[in-house]
Amino acid sequence: xKTKKWTSFAAAIxxxxxxxxxxxxxxxxxxxxxxxxxxxxxxxxxxxxEPELDxxxxxxxxxxxxxxxxxxxxxxxxxxxxxxxxYVTLNNPLNSVKVQKAVSMTFWMKQPLVVNVDEExxxxxxxxxxxxxxxxxxxxxxxSKMFFTANGWIKYNGMDGEWEDNNPATYATGYIPxxxxxxxxxxxxxxxxxxxxxxxxxxxxKVTDFDCSKMxxxxxxxxxxxxxxxxxxxxxxxxxxxxxxNEITAKExxxxxxxxxxxxxPGGDDNKFEPIAPIFFNSFDAGMNGxxxxxxxxxxxxxxxxxxxxxxxxxxxxxxxxxxxxxxxGQSADTQALTIGVWVNRGNETESSAYMxxxxxxxxxxxxxxxxxxxxxxxxxxxxxxxxxxxxxDYTDDQNVNKQNILYHGENDWLADGQWxxxxxxxxxxxxxxxxxxxxxxxxxxxxxxxxxxxxxSNGSELxxxxxxxxxxxxxxxxDPGFWFxxxxxxxxxxxKAQIKAIMGLxxxxxxxxxxxxxxxxxxxxxxxxxxxxxxxxFGKIFQNAVGGLRENYLVFPSGALSKVxxxxxxTINVWLNASNAGASNTYMWSPVMTGYAEAPxxxxxxMFxxxxxxALMINSNGPDNSGDNWCDYTxxxxxxxxxxxxxxxxxxxxxxxxxxxxxxxxxxxxxxYFDGELINEWALDGESRGQQCDLETLSTLGYxxxxxxxxxGWGDPDPGFGFDDIMVYNKALSQxxxxxxxxxxx
Numbered sequence: 001x002k003t004k005k006w007t008s009f010a011a012a013i014x015x016x017x018x019x020x021x022x023x024x025x026x027x028x029x030x031x032x033x034x035x036x037x038x039x040x041x042x043x044x045x046x047x048x049x050e051p052e053l054d055x056x057x058x059x060x061x062x063x064x065x066x067x068x069x070x071x072x073x074x075x076x077x078x079x080x081x082x083x084x085x086x087y088v089t090l091n092n093p094l095n096s097v098k099v100q101k102a103v104s105m106t107f108w109m110k111q112p113l114v115v116n117v118d119e120e121x122x123x124x125x126x127x128x129x130x131x132x133x134x135x136x137x138x139x140x141x142x143x144s145k146m147f148f149t150a151n152g153w154i155k156y157n158g159m160d161g162e163w164e165d166n167n168p169a170t171y172a173t174g175y176i177p178x179x180x181x182x183x184x185x186x187x188x189x190x191x192x193x194x195x196x197x198x199x200x201x202x203x204x205x206k207v208t209d210f211d212c213s214k215m216x217x218x219x220x221x222x223x224x225x226x227x228x229x230x231x232x233x234x235x236x237x238x239x240x241x242x243x244x245x246n247e248i249t250a251k252e253x254x255x256x257x258x259x260x261x262x263x264x265x266p267g268g269d270d271n272k273f274e275p276i277a278p279i280f281f282n283s284f285d286a287g288m289n290g291x292x293x294x295x296x297x298x299x300x301x302x303x304x305x306x307x308x309x310x311x312x313x314x315x316x317x318x319x320x321x322x323x324x325x326x327x328x329x330g331q332s333a334d335t336q337a338l339t340i341g342v343w344v345n346r347g348n349e350t351e352s353s354a355y356m357x358x359x360x361x362x363x364x365x366x367x368x369x370x371x372x373x374x375x376x377x378x379x380x381x382x383x384x385x386x387x388x389x390x391x392x393x394d395y396t397d398d399q400n401v402n403k404q405n406i407l408y409h410g411e412n413d414w415l416a417d418g419q420w421x422x423x424x425x426x427x428x429x430x431x432x433x434x435x436x437x438x439x440x441x442x443x444x445x446x447x448x449x450x451x452x453x454x455x456x457x458s459n460g461s462e463l464x465x466x467x468x469x470x471x472x473x474x475x476x477x478x479x480d481p482g483f484w485f486x487x488x489x490x491x492x493x494x495x496x497k498a499q500i501k502a503i504m505g506l507x508x509x510x511x512x513x514x515x516x517x518x519x520x521x522x523x524x525x526x527x528x529x530x531x532x533x534x535x536x537x538x539f540g541k542i543f544q545n546a547v548g549g550l551r552e553n554y555l556v557f558p559s560g561a562l563s564k565v566x567x568x569x570x571x572t573i574n575v576w577l578n579a580s581n582a583g584a585s586n587t588y589m590w591s592p593v594m595t596g597y598a599e600a601p602x603x604x605x606x607x608m609f610x611x612x613x614x615x616a617l618m619i620n621s622n623g624p625d626n627s628g629d630n631w632c633d634y635t636x637x638x639x640x641x642x643x644x645x646x647x648x649x650x651x652x653x654x655x656x657x658x659x660x661x662x663x664x665x666x667x668x669x670x671x672x673x674y675f676d677g678e679l680i681n682e683w684a685l686d687g688e689s690r691g692q693q694c695d696l697e698t699l700s701t702l703g704y705x706x707x708x709x710x711x712x713x714g715w716g717d718p719d720p721g722f723g724f725d726d727i728m729v730y731n732k733a734l735s736q737x738x739x740x741x742x743x744x745x746x747x
Contacts, residue, residue, distance in 0.1 A: 039100075039246060044093035046227075046241040048081045053088075062086040063232055072237070075497040076181055077108060080239040087228030092137065092219075097245045099220040102189040104244040106252055109134060111150060111178040111236045128178040130168035132233030135186075135241075136226040137219055146218060147229075148186060150176045150236075152195050152202060156215050163210040165193075166203075175202045183255045187247055190216055199255035199669060220245075250669040251640060251684035256735075273498045275740040278489040280328040283745070284308040285515045285726075286540035295320030295480070297469070303522070305507045305728065306343070306420065306486050307515030312469040314348050314355075314482025321470030321480055328490045329363055329377070330461030337494040338427040338456060340379060341487070341503065342468065346415040348482030355381065356409035358481035360423060362471050363463040375455070375462050378472075379425045381481060382409040383434050383441045387427070389463060390455025395432055399444045399451065406442055414441075420486070422504045426494055429454040438501040487745070502738055506745075509732040511564035511571075512557060516543050516725060520555060527553030527719070529708070536659060538746045539576070539725055545708040547583055547721030554709030554719055562596070564731040566700030571666045572730040573611060574742060575707070578723035579654035588613060589648040591720035593662055594727075596705040598624070606631075607698050610711075611664045613720060614648035615673050615680045619666075621695035629690035630698070634671055638683045638692065645680050659725070661743055665733050668694050677740040 048071050053060065060068045066085025074080045081088070094103060114126040129150065136147035144158040152175040155164040166173055175197055176182050185196040190213040195203040227238060244252070282289040284299055285307040293299075296313035297320050313320040332338045340361055349355050361379040375389035384405055385395045397404050408414045414421060414436050424435040430448040434441045446452060456463075465471075468488055470480025487507075495503075514521055517540065519531040528546035546553040565571040573594055582588050594611045606620040620631040636643045647653045653675050654660060663674040669687040671694065673680045685692040707727055709719025726746070 040104075040248060041097060041245045042242055043097050043245055044243045046081075046090075048079050048239055051079065053081075057090060059089045060086065061089070061230075063230070066232075069228060074110075074237065074239075076501075077237075077239045078498070080108075080237045081227065082235070082237050083228040083233070084235040085233055087133075087226055087230055090225045090227070092223055092225045093243050094220050094245060095223065097220075099216060099245045101216070102187055102245075102247040103216055103219040104185070104187045104246070104248040104252070105135065105242060106183070106185045106244075106248065107135075107241040108181055108183055108239040109150075109176065109236060110181045111176075111234065113179040114234065126234070128172075129234035129236070130172060132229040132231070132236075133226065134228070134236070134238070136229070137222045138224045138226065139222050140224070144218065144222070146215060146222075147226075150178075152176070154188075154193065156218070158214065158218055160214050161210065163207070163212075163215070165205070165207075173202070185248060185253045188212065188216055188219060189247065196253045199253060199667065249684055250686045254667055254669045254684075273502050273735070273737045275737050275744055276491060276493055276495065276499055277744040278491050279331050280325065280488075280490040281745050282324075282488050283515075284310055284486060285517045286538050289537075290325035292323045294323050294467075295470075297322060300484075301518045301521075302484070302486075303514075303518065305510035305513035307513075308517045309343075309345075309484045309486040310469070310488075311347055311484050312480060312482050315479060316470075317477065317479050318471050319480060320482075322468040322485070322488075324466040324468060324488070324490075326464040326466065327461070329456075329463045329466060332457040332460055332492040335492045336429055336454070336457050337492060338460070339424065339489075339491040339493060339495040341422065341424045341489045341491070341495070341500070343420050343486040343507065344381075344415065344423050345420045345484040346418060346481075347484035349415075352410060352413035352416050355479065355481040355483075356413070357382070357476075357478040358483075359467075359470060359472050359478065360481075360483075361425070361466075361468055363466040364471075365462055365464060367465050375459060377456065377463055379423075379434075381415075381483075382407045383414075383436070385425060385427075385432055385434065385442075385444075387453050387456050389453075390459040391452040392455075393432075393444075393446050393451040393453055395442075395444045395446075399446050401443045401445060408436065408441060415483070420507070422500070422507075424495065424500050427453050427456055428494055429457065435497070435500055438497060438504050440497070489745075502741060505732065506738065506742060509730045510728050511731040512561040512727075512729045514727050516541050522558045523707075524556040524558075526556060526706075527709075529553050529555070534578075534723065534725070539659065542578075543708070543724040544581060545719060545721050545724065547581065547587070547718075549709065549719045550716065551710045552719060553721075555707040555724075557705040557707070559703060561705055562700045562702060562729060564700070565729070566697040568731040569668055569696045570731060570733040571696055571699070572732060572734040573662075573664045573727075574730065574734070574739070575662050575727045576659050576725040576746065577613075577654060577662050578657065578659045578725075579652075579720075580657040580723060582654070582721035585652035585655055586649050588718065588720040588722070589652070590614070590711075590715070590717035591722075592706075592709065592711050592717070593720075593722075594664075594705070594707050595710050596699065596702040597710075598702055598704065600704050607695075607702060609699055609702070611662075611673075613654075613662075613722075614646050615675070616644060616646065617664060617666075617671055617673065617681075617683075619694050619699065621693065621698040630693045630695050632671075632683075632685060632691055632694055634681075634683045635691075638685060640682045640684055647675070647680065654722075659723075659747075661739070661746070663734065663739050666694055666696060666699075667733050668696065670733075674736065674739055677736060677743050679736065 072082040133147035151168040152166040187194040192206040363377040472478040609619040617634040622628040665672040711717040
């Protein structure tokens with residue numbers, strides 16, 4: 001727990017000081033005309049980051065045939081509280097404050113799908129638990145209680161009356177589906193309640209048949225809080241439980257990012273996914289980066305998020321592959337860990353039988369060993385590994401944690417669909433894992449004595465002939481595969497599943513991408529901009545816009561480029577900028593980075609949006625007549641810091657003429673601007689009021705979207721002469737951690 005620890009003594013003192021009757025509360029109220037304005041306060045956060053529950057804070061219990069709650073590690077959320085027919089009691093943190101009009105709480109929860117298999121192999125999924133309490137409050141003698149379940153069922157049974165809503169005996173709401181993590185925000189007000197799941201409104205209700213202030217005061221005064229049900233319940237997990245006095249805002253309601261990658265915005269937690277810098281990385285969009293092609297392979301353009309890729313030639317043996325720099329496997333002596341990650345597409349191959357024994361990645365001391373020489377490392381396409389480097393392991397069936405290696409070839413070919421897939425091999429001295437698309441394909445544990453991979457780290461520098469896509473291990477007669485490869489990365493760290501998934505998401509969540517490796521590709525060039533080669537490491541060919549025009553020089557996105565944004569109602573715009581050829585800072589101080597309209601604008605038309613270089617945003621999703629409330633100027637008042645930070649002219653963030661990363665993130669209730677992965681501005685919207693709406697469905701239909709100019713409406717601001725590289729529009733609100741991971745790959 002990160003904030004406050006609630007001991008029994010502290011809770012007892014709080015109850016004595018605050019009292020428990022409505023009369024006591026009335027006597028403590030200020031005189032009329034001097035009432036305290038309701039203030040939002042996060043009174044407690046229970047994050048479950050520590051591997052063990054603090055017994056002073058948490059009292060754990062198991063129901064009949066149940067288990068004591070405990071902290072477990074989840075692949076997506078990290079450490080979480082796991083409950084299986086058990087519950088936890090805590091002293092109510094709300095006892096320490098005075099509530100005026102509401103009590104609010106937010107938390108992450110997941111109810112795993114429980115699948116039963118009969119003797120004949122038939123699978124049946126158990127019904128979701130809709131009656132077991134997730135969060136509950138109860139008085140000392142158990143005569144009054146209030147609870148909340150996954151059906152959105154709220155039930156209050158107190159000395160002053162009873163009330164309930166969403167009883168699953170009446171109907172199943174489907175508000176919080178089982179099988180995935182969901183972010184829940186619950187607000188209990190004096191006049192009703194609100195329920196939001198994953199940032200989406202499920203219930204906003206004014207209650208007329210019961211005085212809900214009784215429930216608010218009950219939550220404020222009662223001594224015990226429960227996580228889990230005191231009656232029989234099914235397994236579930238919870239994380240990041242936050243308790244607030246008074247009513248939370250759109251900022252707290254908005255769904256934070258997790259896993260593919262939790263970050264500091266919008267509202268995530270960087271402890272769940274830490275960005276990681278590779279020892280070596282090559283996207284093939286910025287030259288060879290120390291690599292060389294051996295044989296008949298080539299660099300080809302595939303476009304989108306992939307851009308240039310390495311296309312290997314097929315059919316030969318130890319004849320076609322890519323050679324990596326000789327030092328990339330010699331930097332794990334201190335970390336004792338190694339991860340190899342690469343995107344793979346079967347590319348030039350058409351039959352699974354043609355490459356079922358082929359290698360993906362091999363390494364030796366020297367070129368083309370055919371005499372079973374050592375040291376060596378082999379990562380086979382079919383999901384198995386071998387290492388022989390001052391110690392050895394064949395990663396056998398017996399060493400597999402499931403006692404059998406699964407081979408992903410032939411009829412089990414993971415590349416058969418002709419799509420891109422992500423391969424990852426992770427090594428430590430006593431373990432190894434192969435992931436395919438972020439899921440464990442095989443996992444091994446070795447004793448570290450008779451079988452060890454420790455030499456891979458202590459003597460890794462001896463592996464100097466490092467090959468991607470061929471050069472089969474030893475003298476085996478297996479062919480080099482004609483695969484396509486992209487984003488080969490070597491890390492001297494053990495990547496987690498969450499990190500692998502987050503890295504995958506930087507490709508799979510791209511709604512539109514252009515690396516400019518093929519000039520404009522499917523974009524349309526307007527004006528005098530050009531495509532040139534930039535010598536900065538990691539950049540290659542870029543779009544260099546022309547200086548000095550007004551709605552004359554820019555790139556136009558292809559039709560439908562933003563269509564996927566309308567499906568998810570989240571958008572991130574990510575692009576590298578350089579002002580080397582843009583003139584003095586005051587030349588471009590008002591310039592746009594990216595704008596969008598329904599059609600080529602001739603005036604103050606809408607719908608439209610604008611991302612300004614200086615850190616400001618604007619969106620207007622009204623119709624052409626601009627009548628309605630569906631717009632947002634992202635004002636000082638909406639900024640969570642109270643004022644917009646504007647970086648231009650004297651505070652020009654591009655003045656050093658180096659490459660910098662611009663990122664704008666939009667959701668219906670929030671927006672963020674980052675420069676080089678650092679948060680510059682953050683806004684919170686209610687999503688409903690006039691001037692507080694971001695309609696991403698309408699935005700996704702805009703037919704004239706521009707990069708590098710075509711200033712919003714009729715303003716007289718010039719098209720900037722910036723250099724642009726790697727424009728990526730994501731149908732996801734990227735977290736700060738994910739943005740920093742993009743920077744790690746580029747620089």
